[in-house]
Amino acid sequence: MLESDDDFDIADQYDSIEDPWLRSEFLDAIGKTRSFIDALRRSRDFARAKAAAARDEPAASARGKEARRRAPRTRRRTRVAVTRPPNKGRVRRRCPRPRPRVVLVIVLDLD
Template sequence: MDIEPPDPDDDLFGLVEQYDSIEDPYLRSEFLDSVGTTLSHINALRLRRDQAAARNASAPEAPCPPDGKGPRRRVPRPPLRGITTRPPKSAGSVRNKLRRNRARPEFVIIIFKLD
């Protein structure tokens, strides 16, 4: 006999169903106060419920192959190029090109030793 533990989300999703069944806005706010939650929490639970239902509906269970290995996961592709942090040297305005290629000052230091 296979008994699965109860899903805690079912209780929370039941909370959403109760909230949705109330039509009077005053009674809805009273319900939120009595349960101790907020409307944003109810909306988040509703979103989780809808995502779980969509996930379960879109992914039917595939039978395992006879070798017992199960379905193979797809290996993600490596990125085509590395992430660049600066443009290449050929890109840029003429002003920057002239600035890069200008003559740098040269210093010559001469030291005389006097006796």
């Protein structure tokens, strides 16, 4: 898991740097990538939202509301392995076109 305070502090430091060159130098110095910083931001926002929900939870339970789980959605269609596109009811057979005939005549003259 993440050490929330230290890692979030890294994201805050990165956000405070305005110069792109210095940002890349900072990433090189700590050995992290931009995608790591983005993931830190997402997890920080999630942790803040979870903490806010935890603060609001006692008020919701005092009113008698309970958290309900949502029923999973059913699939509308079954999965089918498709190997070719459907013909949509139109079966057209092509007449075989005539192929040109090639006649090869070999004449050998033996003495």
